[in-house]
Amino acid sequence: MSTTRNDVTINDEGTHAITIVREFDHPVDKVFRAMTQPELIARWIGPYGYDNVEVTNDAAHGGTWTLVQRNDDGEHRFRGVFHGDATPELTLRTFEWLGLPGHVSFESQRIEDLGDGRSRSHVTSVFMTAEDRDGMRASGMDHGVIEGYERLDDVLAQM
């Protein structure tokens, strides 16, 4: 299933992967900073209506990240670890929603320079099973990603 909505292209690839592509009207380094610094991540990650009440992001080999999101329905906790030191060229990290522990995916991100102060983010997430991959799509992931990138546009404009 391939979805393009609100400038985000999300694609199921093979049986284990999801790819997400999005362009930004800002240069690579700035986008990377907004995606890496905890105080900036807190301002955009996830859909509208969620407060990111805890964000840590130690983006180095063996470093961990944590995210606690809160909305009217309660709290969602996420965590992961970094493989390698994160750079705009390659960030590798694991991803787990603690509401479904043990179903962990592995994510690769590259931010491409488009020139003229613009950039394109490429994310690939791979899952241990096709069921985990399908479950992630069914969980409302698209919604969270699309709205999160819209919020990120606002953060980038203010940086």
Next chain:
Amino acid sequence: MSTTRNDVTINDEGTHAITIVREFDHPVDKVFRAMTQPELIARWIGPYGYDNVEVTNDAAHGGTWTLVQRNDDGEHRFRGVFHGDATPELTLRTFEWLGLPGHVSFESQRIEDLGDGRSRSHVTSVFMTAEDRDGMRASGMDHGVIEGYERLDDVLAQM
């Protein structure tokens, strides 16, 4: 491609995964120990003819592992990180051969109790691309896994 040789079944699954299944004539806890303690790992991991001259394995969330193998042709270095604290039920770790940096896979392992002091290991490795997956198979992985498990049989018999 599915291969069963020397009691190891190795299977390409979908386009991003490799699964490896192997039974052991030893109980779950003992096999887990031999796969987790650095001084035991050093005695079996990899094909015959390789010396494991450096093994670290901090099998906890955010912990790292390293492996340096040496044979007549030179040295091979590997590294990865753990997601979650490793248990016999679920060990999750990344895998990178530093000869091809950035091509990182993500591995899940479960050791199943077969009763009568026997166990079965299930490994799934997922790769960012089908090319990475195929490259791993082409690199002689099967050979290393099959011989490594034979060496592990000997270590288990001596424990």
